[in-house]
Structure formats: C-alpha cells, structure tokens
Amino acid sequence: MMRLSNGSRVVIVGGGPAGSFAALHLMRFTREAGLALEVRILEPRDFSRPGPGGCNKCAGILSSSLVRDLHTLGLNLPDEIIQAELDTYILHMDKTEFQIHRPDSEWRIMSVYRGSGPRLGAPPFPNTFDGWLLDQARESGVIVQRARVHSIHPSPHPLVITAQETLEADLVIVATGVNSRTPLDPAWGYHPPRSEVMAQDEIFIPTELCGHCVHVYFDYPPGLIFGALIPKGRYANISLLGRHLPPGAVDDFLDGNDFPALFPDGLHMLCGCTPRVAVTAASGYFADRMVAVGDAAVTRLYKNGIGMAFITARAAAQTAIQRGVPRRDFARGYAPICRGIVADNLYGRLLFSLWGITRHIPFLLRAWERAVASEINQPPQRQRHIRILWGMFSGDEPYCHLFWMSLSRSALMNIWKSFRESKHG
Numbered sequence: 251m252m253r254l255s256n257g258s259r260v261v262i263v264g265g266g267p268a269g270s271f272a273a274l275h276l277m278r279f280t281r282e283a284g285l286a287l288e289v290r291i292l293e294p295r296d297f298s299r300p301g302p303g304g305c306n307k308c309a310g311i312l313s314s315s316l317v318r319d320l321h322t323l324g325l326n327l328p329d330e331i332i333q334a335e336l337d338t339y340i341l342h343m344d345k346t347e348f349q350i351h352r353p354d355s356e357w358r359i360m361s362v363y364r365g366s367g368p369r370l371g372a373p374p375f376p377n378t379f380d381g382w383l384l385d386q387a388r389e390s391g392v393i394v395q396r397a398r399v400h401s402i403h404p405s406p407h408p409l410v411i412t413a414q415e416t417l418e419a420d421l422v423i424v425a426t427g428v429n430s431r432t433p434l435d436p437a438w439g440y441h442p443p444r445s446e447v448m449a450q451d452e453i454f455i456p457t458e459l460c461g462h463c464v465h466v467y468f469d470y471p472p473g474l475i476f477g478a479l480i481p482k483g484r485y486a487n488i489s490l491l492g493r494h495l496p497p498g499a500v501d502d503f504l505d506g507n508d509f510p511a512l513f514p515d516g517l518h519m520l521c522g523c524t525p526r527v528a529v530t531a532a533s534g535y536f537a538d539r540m541v542a543v544g545d546a547a548v549t550r551l552y553k554n555g556i557g558m559a560f561i562t563a564r565a566a567a568q569t570a571i572q573r574g575v576p577r578r579d580f581a582r583g584y585a586p587i588c589r590g591i592v593a594d595n596l597y598g599r600l601l602f603s604l605w606g607i608t609r610h611i612p613f614l615l616r617a618w619e620r621a622v623a624s625e626i627n628q629p630p631q632r633q634r635h636i637r638i639l640w641g642m643f644s645g646d647e648p649y650c651h652l653f654w655m656s657l658s659r660s661a662l663m664n665i666w667k668s669f670r671e672s673k674h675g
C-alpha cells in the first residue's frame with residue numbers, strides 16, 4: 251500500500267517558497283490526521299547572504315490572496331519582512347499615464363526581499379522572506395539541511411543523492427523551481443516547464459521617492475512585455491519581462507524611460523541577475539512517490555508565482571496525506587488543481603494580448619483611460635476597469651474572473667460611454 255504512515259520519511263528538494271509551503275502544509279495535515287512523519291528539506295542557499303547567491307531572484311510582490319492564505323497556516327508576516335505596502339500601480343505609456351489605485355483597502359499587497367537585499371547594498375541588510383518561511387518550517391518540526399541534491403532515482407523507493415549521503419524516501423517533493431537543472435533522473439519522465447529570461451537590478455531611491463506605487467512601463471527597450479519599478483524600503487527593484495531582451499536591457503530601460511532625469515546624483519546599479527520565469531506547465535510532474543510543486547510544476551503566467559507555490563504545495567500535501575502517494579492519487583487529487591492554473595493562464599494570455607492591442611490604438615486607449623477615471627469615486631463593485639488592471643498587474647484575482655469581467659455589460663457600456671465622450675469632447 252502506498253500510504254504514508256507513522257515514521258515515513260518525506261524529502262523535500264528545494265527550500266524556496268514551494269518547498270517551505272509543502273513542509274508547512276504537510277505538518278498541518280499530518281497533525282490533523284494524527285500522524286508523525288519525518289519531513290526534511292534540502293536547500294543549498296544561505297538566504298542571509300546579500301546578492302544573487304542568497305536570493306531566489308524575484309520582484310518580491312506578495313498578492314493579497316497569498317497574504318490571506320498565509321493566515322490559514324497560522325503565519326503572520328512580521329513588519330520587518332515587509333519592505334513596502336503597495337496601493338497604486340502607475341502604468342506609463344508613450345504619452346500617457348494611468349493611475350490604478352487599490353480597489354479595496356482590505357486587499358493588502360506588499361513587497362519583500364527573497365534574500366537579504368542587493369549585493370552592493372549597505373547595512374542594515376533587509377530581512378529575507380524565504381529565510382523567514384524556512385524558519386517557520388523548522389519551528390513546526392521540519393528538519394532543514396544545507397545541501398544540494400545531485401540526483402533523484404526512482405528505484406522501489408525514491409533515492410535522493412547529495413554529495414554527503416543517499417536518503418531513501420517514502421515520498422519526494424520536488425520544489426527546485428526553474429532556475430537550475432532538475433535533479434530528477436530521466437527515468438521519471440519529467441520535463442521542466444518552458445521558461446523565459448527576465449532581467450533585474452536594484453537601485454537606491456531618494457527618500458522623497460520612497461513610496462507605495464509600482465511603476466509599470468511598456469515601451470523601451472524593444473521586445474519588452476512590461477518593466478516595473480517596485481519600491482522596497484530604501485531601494486527599488488527593477489524587473490523586466492520581454493522576448494529576447496538584449497544584454498544591458500536594464501540600462502536601456504532606464505535611459506529610454508528618462509530615469510536619469512529623476513536621479514540627479516546618478517543611478518547606481520546594486521545587484522543584477524537574469525532569472526528565468528516559467529511560462530508553461532511541466533510534464534510528468536507526478537509519479538509513484540514523487541510530486542513536483544511550485545514553478546517546477548506549474549505557475550500563474552507572469553504574476554503571483556509565490557501564491558501559486560502555496561496553492562500547488564497545499565494540493566500536493568493534502569493528496570499525499572488524505573489519499574496516498576501512488577501516481578493515480580496525484581492524478582485525481584493534485585493534477586486537477588494544476589490543470590485549473592493552466593486553463594486560467596489561457597485567459598491571462600488573452601488579457602495581455604488585448605491590453606497590448608489597446609495600447610496601440612489611441613482612441614481605445616483614451617476610452618479606457620476615461621473609463622478608469624470615471625470609476626475612481628465609484629464603490630468597489632462598480633470599479634470594473636480598475637479591478638481588471640489591478641488584478642492583471644498585481645496577480646490578485648484569477649485571470650478568468652478578470653477576462654469575463656472585461657466582457658461584462660457594465661464594463662463594455664463604460665468603455666462605450668467613454669468612447670462617445672472622447673469623440674465629442
């Protein structure tokens with residue numbers, strides 16, 4: 251029987267958000283089931299080290315849905331982890347600018363550091379979100395080991411091999427993301443998701459610019475899908491997503507969007523990395539006694555990857571404890587959740603394509619702009635366009651909700667009214 255029982259060993263490979271969430275969910279479900287497992291996370295990084303070596307390289311925006319989900323595990327983000335509360339997205343286009351304010355004050359989104367801040371930052375170094383999550387796992391009874399896994403073999407029970415030891419597991423959870431080679435032996439039939447390269451850096455921001463607004467740009471450099479400036483305490487993160495971004499894309503982005511004018515004392519780059527972001531799902535992401543979670547399995551297109559790490563880790567842990575660990579149990583209990591994320595991403599692609607088209611048609615863009623402006627003083631339930639843009643850029647709501655909202659009668663009427671007004675105004 252492929253079920254976990256008292257004393258069974260679960261090895262989690264990777265201690266980023268997906269690995270820590272998997273461990274925390276496992277501990278919660280085993281407590282509820284009256285089981286006692288050995289849960290072990292293997293993670294090579296030291297998250298207290300500033301710079302890319304101690305960091306899982308991301309813009310670090312936590313969606314409000316994730317912040318609420320954390321409470322279900324009894325986790326409250328300490329103030330020292332939060333670098334900024336974000337309440338406005340400012341969308342910069344060639345000749346215009348949209349301000350999208352948080353539609354509901356309950357929807358708290360915030361920025362965090364995944365590691366301990368930029369490589370060339372100055373003390374005191376910011377606190378790390380990934381390190382804090384690992385500590386929460388450790389405090390709940392999980393064994394956390396500093397080790398890189400070289401390979402994982404199927405055999406009757408999975409064998410997890412590091413430079414120091416070989417661990418036999420009753421279940422192996424793969425949470426290695428998409429920024430390193432998978433340690434899964436080809437015999438598992440696992441193929442990682444397709445990914446795209448992003449470019450990131452960090453800058454100091456003058457005190458008067460420290461704030462609560464994320465600035466989003468679309469025009470430079472060529473190939474950019476979007477670029478964002480995200481405040482994080484006394485620094486700001488710059489994250490660019492695009493196709494075939496050239497080396498030096500961050501410099502081109504800053505020059506092309508007139509940043510030097512905002513920084514008379516000069517712009518100093520403090521870090522710099524080119525991480526990958528997953529844009530499709532993996533295949534073969536579960537098998538007998540093996541399941542992949544987080545980016546290594548599937549994530550939301552472009553936004554809220556950490557929130558998806560939470561959701562996939564919960565579904566995998568719940569399936570393992572409440573159903574079992576054979577392939578067919580993961581197919582019934584886990585795969586439908588992952589397929590739901592894949593289906594939602596199709597709506598995401600449609601929304602981003604629609605947004606791309608709108609940006610290039612001046613009268614449509616003006617109508618959107620007016621529709622957004624006319625909603626500002628409306629109650630949240632009538633702020634259709636604000637919610638759509640807020641949801642797309644913050645990752646706060648499923649793309650499918652946002653897509654159907656954009657086709658709702660009230661949203662289309664609002665655009666039509668704004669279009670007529672802009673024609674006559």
Ligand SMILES: Cc1cc2nc3c(=O)[nH]c(=O)nc-3n(C[C@H](O)[C@H](O)[C@H](O)COP(=O)(O)OP(=O)(O)OC[C@H]3O[C@@H](n4cnc5c(N)ncnc54)[C@H](O)[C@@H]3O)c2cc1C
Nearest residue numbers: 264266267268308309310311399426427544545554555556
């Ligand atoms: C530029 C950029 C900006 C982003 N911005 C955001 C954002 O603002 N908000 C958001 O929610 N998401 C964002 N994401 C997505 C987010 O980073 C990921 O979805 C999230 O980190 C996935 O978590 P994970 O635990 O699956 O993978 P990761 O965070 O990549 O963690 C994987 C872990 O596995 C470890 N590991 C790898 N190989 C091995 C091995 N062989 N043995 C042991 N350990 C191993 C690594 O050291 C790492 O700690 C962004 C991504 C990029 C690239």
